[in-house]
Amino acid sequence: xxxxxxxxxxxxxxxxxxxxxxxxxxxxxxxxxxxxxxxxxxxxxxxxxxxxxxxxxxxxxxxxxxxxxxxxxxxxxxxxxxxxxxxxxxxxxxxxxxxxxxxxxxxxxxxxxxxxxxxxxxxxxxxxxxxxxxxxxxxxxxxxxxxxxxxxxxxxxxxxxxxxxxxxxxxxxxxxxx
Amino acid sequence: xxxxxxxxxxxxxxxxxxxxxxxxxxxxxxxxxxxxxxxxxxxxxxxxxxxxxxxxxxxxxxxxxxxxxxxxxxxxxxxxxxxxxxxxxxxxxxxxxxxxxxxxxxxxxxxxxxxxxxxxxxxxxxxxxxxxxxxxxxxxxxxxxxxxxxxxxxxxxxxxxxxxxxxxxxxxxxxxxxxxxxxxxxxxxxxxxxxxxxxxxxxxxxxxxxxxxxxxxxxxxxxxxxxxxxxxxxxxxxxxxxxxxxxxxxxxxxxxxxxxxxxxxxxxxxxxxxxxxxxxxxxxxxxxxxxxxxxxxxxxxxxxxxxxxxxxxxxxxxxxxxxxxxxxxxxxxxxxxxxxxxxxxxxxxxxxxxxxxxxxxxxxxxxxxxxxxxxxxxxxxxxxxxxxxxxxxxxxxxxxxxxxxxxxx
Numbered sequence: 001x002x003x004x005x006x007x008x009x010x011x012x013x014x015x016x017x018x019x020x021x022x023x024x025x026x027x028x029x030x031x032x033x034x035x036x037x038x039x040x041x042x043x044x045x046x047x048x049x050x051x052x053x054x055x056x057x058x059x060x061x062x063x064x065x066x067x068x069x070x071x072x073x074x075x076x077x078x079x080x081x082x083x084x085x086x087x088x089x090x091x092x093x094x095x096x097x098x099x100x101x102x103x104x105x106x107x108x109x110x111x112x113x114x115x116x117x118x119x120x121x122x123x124x125x126x127x128x129x130x131x132x133x134x135x136x137x138x139x140x141x142x143x144x145x146x147x148x149x150x151x152x153x154x155x156x157x158x159x160x161x162x163x164x165x166x167x168x169x170x171x172x173x174x175x176x177x178x
Numbered sequence: 179x180x181x182x183x184x185x186x187x188x189x190x191x192x193x194x195x196x197x198x199x200x201x202x203x204x205x206x207x208x209x210x211x212x213x214x215x216x217x218x219x220x221x222x223x224x225x226x227x228x229x230x231x232x233x234x235x236x237x238x239x240x241x242x243x244x245x246x247x248x249x250x251x252x253x254x255x256x257x258x259x260x261x262x263x264x265x266x267x268x269x270x271x272x273x274x275x276x277x278x279x280x281x282x283x284x285x286x287x288x289x290x291x292x293x294x295x296x297x298x299x300x301x302x303x304x305x306x307x308x309x310x311x312x313x314x315x316x317x318x319x320x321x322x323x324x325x326x327x328x329x330x331x332x333x334x335x336x337x338x339x340x341x342x343x344x345x346x347x348x349x350x351x352x353x354x355x356x357x358x359x360x361x362x363x364x365x366x367x368x369x370x371x372x373x374x375x376x377x378x379x380x381x382x383x384x385x386x387x388x389x390x391x392x393x394x395x396x397x398x399x400x401x402x403x404x405x406x407x408x409x410x411x412x413x414x415x416x417x418x419x420x421x422x423x424x425x426x427x428x429x430x431x432x433x434x435x436x437x438x439x440x441x442x443x444x445x446x447x448x449x450x451x452x453x454x455x456x457x458x459x460x461x462x463x464x465x466x467x468x469x470x471x472x473x474x475x476x477x478x479x480x481x482x483x484x485x486x487x488x489x490x491x492x493x494x495x496x497x498x499x500x501x502x503x504x505x506x507x508x509x510x511x512x513x514x515x516x517x518x519x520x521x522x523x524x525x526x527x528x529x530x531x532x533x534x535x536x537x538x539x540x541x542x543x544x545x546x547x548x549x550x551x552x553x554x555x556x557x558x559x560x561x562x563x564x565x566x567x568x569x570x571x572x573x574x575x576x577x578x579x580x581x582x583x584x585x586x587x
Binding site: 040043044069109156161 | 353355
């Protein structure tokens, strides 16, 4: 460091000049509760069961693929056979949101695109039970989410971009938006 | 008989008072970057003895992954070094792919390289932010977080998560990039070098920064190798060891980059190495983006890649038609993942991150062992801090860039 630089604190002055310049540039801070950043499509947020617009019910067929692939094992499903039609009926579908790690494996393996991690992230509860989503709650989550979205809504994980079609189950290949 | 504690009976101020002054630093100290506890013996302000105590963030990830399938265990690797989770995922996937003998498509390799280098930039930015804040430069901290936010937003567009990305999967990646992401990344690589210049203007020749970093925690090349340091901490001492050059994985063979090395091996040199690495990472991202257009439309998952829902036990052999009995299932069971053991190491932002995976043929790993750079680096703190003062300890922890999630696992 030369005598000139030592005496006149040139490097400090340069740094201060930079911060002064930045003072007049537009702020990057997002004033959160008033303004919000746009959420990217496919953000892995609160869980929901898709309400089929035709039947008004969920699409789940009770194949248990999501429950098996879940790394934190937070999905509980119970099914039974309808004695008349011999079809599988999902009697219980519960997600313990506090255990979920939001990896998105469940929506990727679901053959009928029944489950989705919505782009809604502001949810809280005062007790554990409030974040223990049962089937009605999951359908309600979907209703709350879908009114904020443009129709038809299509989640990227329902049919991952670039994954060859033959690796996907047949209903996923011709999946359409809701 | 168990040894009993010696009770210091001499009062303070006694002429024979010779016991060292013992101070506990951490685990809640803000500049230990997590929950590192240091047991210090002081003589005035000089450190006589430093003894790191780890294990406050132990979650048993290695043991947990033994009860999960290979795809499920990948989610756990996000939580190792939570600042650069994409690099951890890639390392684990490479190890399992080596066991399976999978050839990853070129597009997936390029995408993985991009997210790895993004993880490197984001990790180094957080390192610079906290290191500068510890030493006393507040503005750099704010600027670094501003730019890291930009990268996290791109991560959000890529895979839907900002920190625990889970983006790669065994045999490729989970989603392809959209054109919007590629444009965003082009814009980022265009602007980011000027941002690095900004940080350098603030601290590179700042006399306070120089006084706190020059000649602090000097480590010779030989000693650094013997201590097992890797990554920027080793390269700061002048050893040009980089896994990306010595054992190229993913797309590092086809991109051009330099491995920056330091000279004297002090804190300032390690800072210079990391700054230069950010520039090189930026360059790698740029080259990969240019190459992405050549592979437009290719699949991002390998041919024989296992499904996300892996079978937990060995598969039954294929049914063979039999003239009398219809179909016959006969022969040995087919392993989901071939038996064997494999060690793969990658150049994570912190250093050499190794995965040792043992398979017994089922869908669950028999053993996963992680060679974490932070664990090795923490063991080097007592060596580095010799003859320094308490205030320099902050600089030493900062310069080694340790993350306790990775160290304790």
